Amino acid sequence: MNVDGLNVGTLVWLMTVLDVALTLPSTVRIAGLFEPKYQGQKMAFQQAVDRINKRYDILPHTTLVPEVREVDEDDSFHASKEFCHLMKGGIAAIFGPMSSISAAHVQSVCEVMEIPHVETRWDFREQSEFRSINLYPHYSALSKAYIDIIKQLGWTSCTILYEGNDGLIRLQELLRAPSESQLSITVRKIDTAFTRPDSKPDYRPILKEIKKRAESRIVIDCDYTKVQDILKQAQQINMMTQYYHYLLTTLDLDLVDLNDFRYGGTNITAFRLVDPSRPQVQAVLPAWKRRNLIPSMQSIQTETALMYDAVHLFAKALHSLSAASDVRTKSLSCSKAQPWAHGNSLLNYMKITDIDGLSGSVVYDNNGQRSNFQLDVTELGTGGLEKIGRWDPKKGVNITKDYNKVKQQVKHSLKNKTLIVTTVLEPPYAMAKEDPDGILQGNDRFEGYCIDLLENIANHLKFNYTIIPVADGQYGAQNKDGEWSGVVRELIDRKADLAVASLTITYLREQFIDFTKPYMNLGISILYKKPMKKNPELFSFLAPLSVEIWLYMIAAYLGVSFMLFILARFSPYEWYNPHPCNPESDVVENQFTLLNSLWFTIGSLMQQGSDIVPNATSTRVLSAVWYFFTLIIISSYTANLAAFLTVEKMNSPIENADDLSKQTAIPYGTSMGGSTENFFKTSKIQTYERMWNFMESATPSVFTATVPEGIERVKKEKYAFLVESTTNEYTTQRNCELMQVGGLLDSKGYGIGTPRDSPYRDLISNAILKLAEEQKLQILYNRWWKEKGGGGKCDTEDNKKTNANELGPKNVGGVFVVLAGGLGLAIIAALFEFIWKSRKYAKEEKAWGYKQKSLCSEITSELRLAVKCNGGSSRPSRKRRKEIEAEEMNNIETNGLTMMPLTGNYAPAGYPLPPSSKDQYS
């Protein structure tokens, strides 16, 4: 909407300007106390005043008059004196000084006089308690930023190097962290007592101590002016490599010349408050640089920027206050307690005003603290310090760097770089080539699985390498003092970039070094001499069947023979007339006497047969089942006997680790300084604990300096060696007198070791995965295990033979069941035969004029006859027996006596024989 050519906005602005013009004097004095060290702040103060005086939107009719005074650092007396002097002329605010002692004095005067005190220094006191305002970010929020970045970086341990006690307050959140997280922190004060010949502090002793502890993550809290010197000294002791990560708490790392460290690959991270790319900064920076107002190459010191912002905040607040009240400065005297009436209001206005300054947005919370601010996360790259993310008190760290780009950068940096590779000389992983003339040089001197693996990886990632076998020949174990040995030590000391050996990935090692993905899987096993061959035994023919089976067979043989005998006696069809021409013969005969039954059964068991032929269905059923039984048993025996005769039984005193642990006759041990030793040392499993106790106390020592030494010991002595299965397999394939005893005690893998935080680890892991996918790892394995150096020479027929086991009830038990079933069937058949025949006899006897007996008494009498021990092969025919019976009955009646039937052994009940015929028929 237009009102006579002016819009409403312009009108409001004009009214505000007019209003301000009415309530403010034409000049307002503001004081600044500056120490020589902070010339930048003094310049920023003056520049900011100049800038505001030129602006039309803030204090358009008022000129700020800067009253600048220089005071010495920590000279509180001089500072207070200057301040009192300035107050006499009337001032609206005092800026500075920076040193804490002087600032405290000035602040106490401000308390009384109610003059706003504007500060731009780090201070851990709560501002709400004083009549001052501080533009420096609040210490607790800053402290949170440090813990946030450490969490983001995933550090599990770090060392804090601090210069002054303020540093500990700055890092208080971090120092509290270990109680909540897994972070382990070591705190060291930067000791400036040691000096170098150029009389500068010597930081190397403390740095060396950190290096010795294998710490690679270091937080440095010091003034930015000391950073370069510390990093330079770190570089001198080789602590500025890709394996180290420094987090600097200074917000002014932009002001440090880091050119010397740009290509070392060292990780340097820091926060900054003043982003040089911000438009506000860009608006002033070139002009200040041109006029040589700032010493910096790139950016503005934080405190300088804060001073510039402070003046702007003050001006804006004064502008707002003047719209509400008539603000006039007043001459005050330090000797009288007469406060300035507008001081409190002006301070309050400053706390509710916000500006977008060089240090970002300046906003105050309810407590009058600048706790809501944003920081840039910066990292040193090859192009200098780069912004990689942002920190915000609410959202924490937000890293925006492109990790793919980082990966590509690392890959690029690896190209044509020469890495130092440590290894352990142990067949077939890494071995010295035979070189009688000594012509081989460098890496050509070595061969083996790991050497080939390394070559493949190097070809893939295009780096060069120098192989240096580890001096002590060990893989790496920690001694009582926590010192590591072997290749692990080399990596901890960063003497090597890679450890390519049969290095087992373990939890403990992982705390000190990094591992790539595993390239081979294995477990601990026992290496021992092959047992002596057993001398063939005299009765080895018994071996194919177990003792149980032999006993059951004897029982079955006796049982079947006896049953055959009984059934044959019981069954009427087994009694035949020995005189076929005389059908009226008085005698019948049975071929199945007890001896004949035993003979018939053994004959069939031996696959020979006999003249005895069963006639009755019952005896035939039993015979058939017995034939079946013998067929199965004999076939099984024959088959198993063949296996037993071809297999040579080994006499092995130990079958597994448990056997080993329960004896002391065969000493056993491991190689020293490796994961196998550590496995037993730390095991909580009873068997392995027992083994460790034995190993530890054994004399002479059962430990060997190296793995090959252990293998030699197995060959020469009575000694079992606990070694990894891969080595075990390699050894047993070349030394046919050795073998692996039992299975694996655990399961783990070999990986390539790198120093902690190595940028190359992921690239090498990827290369390993690729080689595995392309089956190159398998090809390498076949080459070194199976093809080279006589692999597979022990795979002769002898070694391939498997063990033969005796047959037990589980194998042939079924045939016994069939036999038992057959027995039952034969008994039933015999009963049927008997009943059938009894009915026939009953009719005949009736025809002969004899009284018929009941079926039950017939069965009973026949059974008695059958089981009678004196079972001969003949007996009277049925007709004759009836006659004898009748004669006996007559005799009894004639003598007037009633005879009881004879039930003794020699006379079947119901058929008492006359004494004269007893011998003949029994």
Ligand code: ASP
């Ligand atoms: N490969 C093992 C290791 O890394 C050696 C051992 O058997 O102890 O320690």
